[in-house]
Amino acid sequence: MSPRATASGPLLSVKDLEVGFATEDGLLKAVDGVSFELARGEVLGIVGESGCGKSVTAQTVMGLTRSSNARISGSVEFNGADLIEASDDDLRKVRGESIAMIFQDPMTSLNPVYKVGKQIAEQILAHRDVSDKEARDRAIELLRDVGIPHPERRIDDYPYEYSGGMRQRAMVAMALSLEPEVLIADEPTTALDVTIQAQILTLIEQLNRDRDLAVVLITHDLGVVAEVADRVQVMYAGQVVERGTLDEIFYDPQHPYTWGLLGSLTRLDRPRPKRLPQIAGQPPSLLSPPGGCRFRPRCPHAFEQCAELPSLEGRLGKRSEHADRCWLQPKEKESRRSVDGRIGLGAPAA
Amino acid sequence: MPGGEVPLHLDLSGSAVGLEGVEGRSPWYLAYLRLRRNKVALAFGGLFIAIVLFCLAGPLWATHVAGTDPNTNHITDTIEIGGEETDVVAPNGTPLGPGLHAKYLLGADQNGRDVMVRLMYGGRTSIYIGVVAALVTTFFAVLVALLAGFYRGWTDSALSRFMDVIWAFPVLLLGIALGTALAVGGLKLGPIVIAGDSLWIPILIIGFVYVPYMARPLRGEILALREKEFIEAATAQGKGSWRIMFTELMPNITSTIIVFFTLNIANNMLLESALSFLGAGVQPPNASWGTMIADGYQTIYTAPHLTIVPGLMIVLTVLSLNVFGDGLRDALDPRAKIRLES
Amino acid sequence: MGRFIAKRLVGMVGVLFAISVIVFLIFNVIPNSDPAARIAGKNADAELIARVNDDLGLNDPLPVQYVTLMKEIFTGQLTSYSSDLNVDEQIREGIPATMSLCIGAAIIWMAFAIVFGYLSAVRAGGKLDTMLTVLALIGISLPVFWLAAILLYYLSFRVQLFPTGGYVPLTEDPAQWAYHLLLPWITLAVLFIGFYSRLLRSSMLDVMNEDYVRTARAKGLSERQVRTRHVLRNSLIPIVTLFGLDFGAVVGGGAILTETVFNINGVGLYAGEAIGSLDLPPLMAVTMFGAFFIVLFNTIVDILYAYLDPRIRLGSSAV
């Protein structure tokens, strides 16, 4: 492996990332001051409703949101090198080679006109000085690793000849082809049916364990996160509203939005509530987000202080990383978040 | 959140508006805003209107400035230019060129006719044919698309095959052949009688020829719409086929139709000029820009203005429609989903 | 794949048959195209017209006339009503000129359209894009025959840079062949360059938003590789389809205006002359010739399309 293996400190560190898009209706702030760190071999879950900026965050890490209408600031450091300011050429060397990404929709993420094997080999050939034959053999091996049956035959299939789950496996194979240090998986299971979902998750978990691969797992399903993540970061309307270890988020959640997410989760170890609670209302427009706490318009526990935006900080007096953006007192949170014996957002104070 | 638990909100009113304009600002209004911002498209739209007005002003110019109608010959006339008597058509047959004189502002043709006046009158014919033929094309294309896309099955097969046949016709050859044949003695089909020099002959030929080019992509859109829930809802409510076609499907392809219509006028004008140039389009005594070029081309080496001027008018008009149509398309569908081809 | 091609070929024959019947009917329904009267001359009496009618078999029932006509076309025995010349021979003589014109123009139009469309899409919204867009829109707004006339007037007559028309066979003198064809090629190509570059531009802009393009970038391909291998390659599918149709249409009669103005004695010019005299046999034959090319290229395109877009291949072989 590379000499980087000796480096201490986080592998990937994102600080105050802001991403805006100039649209015809004005500046759309998709990501507003997001920071996180990812250590070697760690799985970080990023959770949040649709449209809260998860994908934009992930894609910006790899420079995939660069365009004339994008306004990007903050820093993304990978092994100490900044990727936001990096030249296109330097960035290209990182993509696929050190950080790989798989996407939400395996149906559209592969180019329909090239054979699957060719698309995997293409990535290898773009970074390594190997022959076509070597690249092809490597592709077959990779497909076998991710559990595609008869890879020597299936390698010459076109993407449309694969099922959705197989395509996502092929995407994973492609992502692994250069043994990257970080895998960013952007809702890798959303478009798949339940059994296939579990298989892909198991595969990712395995890779994390066996290859010490650091994973950023993006999802809007806390249940997925519960299965594989070490740490969790909850996003709402372009901001991080809470972050902590898996246990902290699940057993001691501090932000009402997290309560809401947990409340809407079906848990197998508890009796199913009669009606699954949903968080009422819509996430705010990112063109003109509300002042103060962004969750305030949907939050039944909001009070005067919420007109001011709380910063993301540890509010429990512990020496942990557990941090949130909510003005409520920790004691009060404990009582407010319990609904029918489980965690939930609770009814609006009538 | 497990997706299946989200309560489904079904809007059974099934109206197309409900699908699009949830945010309060209707898509038409948004399109209007976008178009307003596209200054180039607006400028060319303005140019088209200016050209239409210019052509409509033909009679005024003819009586008050030029003092002649478009078809009267003045081979032996003279006019005064800078105090000098000048032949409208020189003894060697060369007509007067353009110059700053109220009469014959754009010069004369071989028969001593005022080119400016003829240009204005010819433009009326060219634009009239372009627009009316576009109406014909649009009418039939929409009808075919609605029927084929709505009924599918054998109706679709039959209509599509028919479109294939028209599509495979050598358009120009057919247009010219029909135009020439009909120009001789008109058309008598039962009760329909069209004189040989009627503008309806080029209008119908041009209008007919472009039907498949518009019908194919529209049919595709209808087929896609047909799968949407609101059509099912409308069927479930017991709405009749025609009602669904015209009140549910049609409004959803209106923006495409508008764009096609605009661009179709431009294409029609080009085809008209080509047919007229070959003598298979507009017949005398009517004049169009195409026939003016055809006449002028005979003497291009001695009097090039007779070819250049009407040609420039065609280019300007067609260009203005093309640029405006392009802007319309961008405004109505920012992602430019509307394709010129299927 | 074999079945697919066979199916397309049968369809092709069907369309050609339909077209031949329609053309035949059109010219028999229109009363004033009565050929006997024209051949017999202005002052012909009824007896002469009757004899001409008899000679040409115009008294036979329509289906018989149709079959005779078609038989003559395919056996190469068709003669013109007005000139006694063999129609098939005339068409065959025109083919080299028409093909030279069309193939040359097609190469020019595809090459320029791809370059312009690519640059336009890659620089979308920039100055170069605006400039190319304006040029393209002007290109599609020019009447072909007028452009031809203007080019001839300025470049051949005034500046005397080019010959004033005519055609020199390739076998006779390749340099003169190209020299004579350069202006006609450009004339014929301009419209298509404008149209195709616009189409490629919008097709590329669509494809650029596809997920697989993002995947290609995430793989670490260079921007140029992403644009050529993934964006351009996929954007060309609709362009190639259309190219086949348009090329067929240009060979099958679309070049008539260019041939007329530049006086290139190809099939188009021959057709123009036949139309002028409403001479049914050559018209029939030329229309069939044109339709044949259009349908042929339609079919080739369908097959090519299946090759370019593997998704189609599966769908069609299942049919």
Ligand SMILES: Nc1ncnc2c1ncn2[C@@H]1O[C@H](COP(=O)(O)OP(=O)(O)OP(=O)(O)O)[C@@H](O)[C@H]1O
């Ligand atoms: N290129 C872009 N231009 C303009 N707006 C964009 C662009 N990309 C994303 N956005 C907007 O940014 C916001 C955040 O999008 P993002 O894709 O990050 O959401 P997400 O959290 O991944 O949601 P999902 O669960 O639906 O994938 C959305 O409102 C989206 O419309």
Ligand SMILES: [Mg+2]
């Ligand atoms: Mg996303």
